[in-house]
Ligand SMILES: NC(=O)C1=CN([C@@H]2O[C@H](COP(=O)(O)OP(=O)(O)OC[C@H]3O[C@@H](n4cnc5c(N)ncnc54)[C@H](O)[C@@H]3O)[C@@H](O)[C@H]2O)C=CC1
């Protein structure tokens with residue numbers, strides 16, 4: 272195997288699970304986080320007790336004190352900060368990113384203040400960056416345990432995507448490629464809105480029929496916005512579309528779903544988000560998608576309903592009633 276030096280920026284649950292996966296494969300991995308206290312704990316425990324407990328670090332996975340130390344001589348950098356923090360994470364690492372270094376981003380979101388996808392932020396910072404998006408149905412807890420998982424790496428440069436596929440691929444972590452960066456990014460980001468909705472539905476005590484409706488009509492509106500923004504509709508039928516939607520709407524590992532459940536049970540959305548204790552990307556992506564849908568003139572009734580609920584403009588029961596009593600429609604339009 273061709274051993275790579277890999278920097279991981281962001282030691283939350285996903286950054287840690289990926290760092291563990293890469294180091295188990297034999298790569299030399301250094302992980303850094305903006306929270307220095309958290310880094311001290313990683314060094315002392317050789318485990319991420321806060322975000323991914325129970326998964327021991329191999330000797331070739333090293334938490335380091337500075338972004339410079341993480342990036343030194345790296346062949347590849349993996350950004351695993353939440354989407355709203357990608358810009359600042361990239362800024363801190365940018366001085367050390369050469370034209371040859373491969374940049375992989377695993378955040379699932381849209382920047383709220385600019386409505387930009389993660390690859391658009393990266394492109395603004397550095398032309399010709401060797402940039403790849405990694406996404407798909409992949410809860411960190413299961414990846415850490417080595418439970419079979421599939422993901423997709425996307426780049427317009429398919430050779431680059433294939434290279435990243437080789438670096439990450441193991442018999443427990445199967446990696447596909449896709450050249451549709453827009454579709455892969457939007458699938459991963461927008462499913463979090465629907466996962467919030469699925470959780471709200473569960474929290475209200477609604478059943479499997481309601482959740483199936485949420486997921487199916489959810490992917491319909493995700494596809495509508497995605498295609499309008501230049502994605503390939505087929506991508507939304509794949510791992511980073513329906514695949515990630517299914518895993519997030521049905522799993523108790525999902526922070527978005529858990530947050531939704533608490534909201535559905537009556538908790539204030541802000542309190543529910545804080546109670547999860549990790550990033551709940553859907554809370555930010557809902558706002559961004561709501562604005563994007565308005566800007567693009569795309570109908571996204573579920574997103575609109577969830578936007579109204581999490582902004583305390585309407586209660587969840589009335590939002591569902593609004594969805595159920597919309598004008599009659601054909602399923603395909
Ligand atoms: N947890 C999971 O199972 C998966 C998460 N993701 C995505 O990965 C991204 C990160 O999620 P998690 O790891 O779960 O979040 P988390 O809430 O577990 O941890 C986020 C970490 O990022 C760090 N951070 C924040 N700003 C930073 C910066 N500027 N530079 C360096 N570190 C910074 C925080 O200190 C924290 O340690 C999200 O976009 C999420 O949607 C994707 C697939 C699976």
Ligand SMILES: O=C(CO)COP(=O)(O)O
Nearest residue numbers: 407408409410525526527
């Ligand atoms: O994206 C994920 C799994 O694919 C993680 O989802 P949550 O952020 O809802 O936990």
